[in-house]
Amino acid sequence: MGRVVVDVMPKPEILDPQGKAIAGALPRLGFKNFINVRQGKRFELEVDGDVTEAVIAEVRDAAIKLLSNPVIEDVVSVRNATVEEATNV
């Protein structure tokens, strides 16, 4: 049973009020090193079976049709996460 991760971010030219709110809050909490924040979405899709190239292609299709709004968002990454993670926290 595999897992595919999809990352969706607002397009660079689109205003991101959530990101702006976070960027404003960071210095008030003492975090001074950050000049900009953008907030997007991360999806984890559990696959019935192995993550093949065909499955990745299907997820890429679903990411554009369902998981993102192509007018305001970019699908920045579609990747096999079956082994990834747990290593980099």
Next chain:
Amino acid sequence: MGRVVVDVMPKPEILDPQGKAIAGALPRLGFKNFINVRQGKRFELEVDGDVTEAVIAEVRDAAIKLLSNPVIEDVVSVRNATVEEATNV
């Protein structure tokens, strides 16, 4: 100027209605291979300077204090994304 990516996901034991809605919509759109979907958040923080270990530690702190709600969410990844991405779409 570096960039740090933070991934936040709902805890496994927490119901995720957005993910459930997506999991329900996928087969209606012809995507049959998926048994579960969870939706989380992805943040990109632009750093004023290089991404050092100290900056990563600061982001990890900010991720727990501001970017996630520890009652219902896990910070699953905090990583330097200065070079990453653009490679895996």
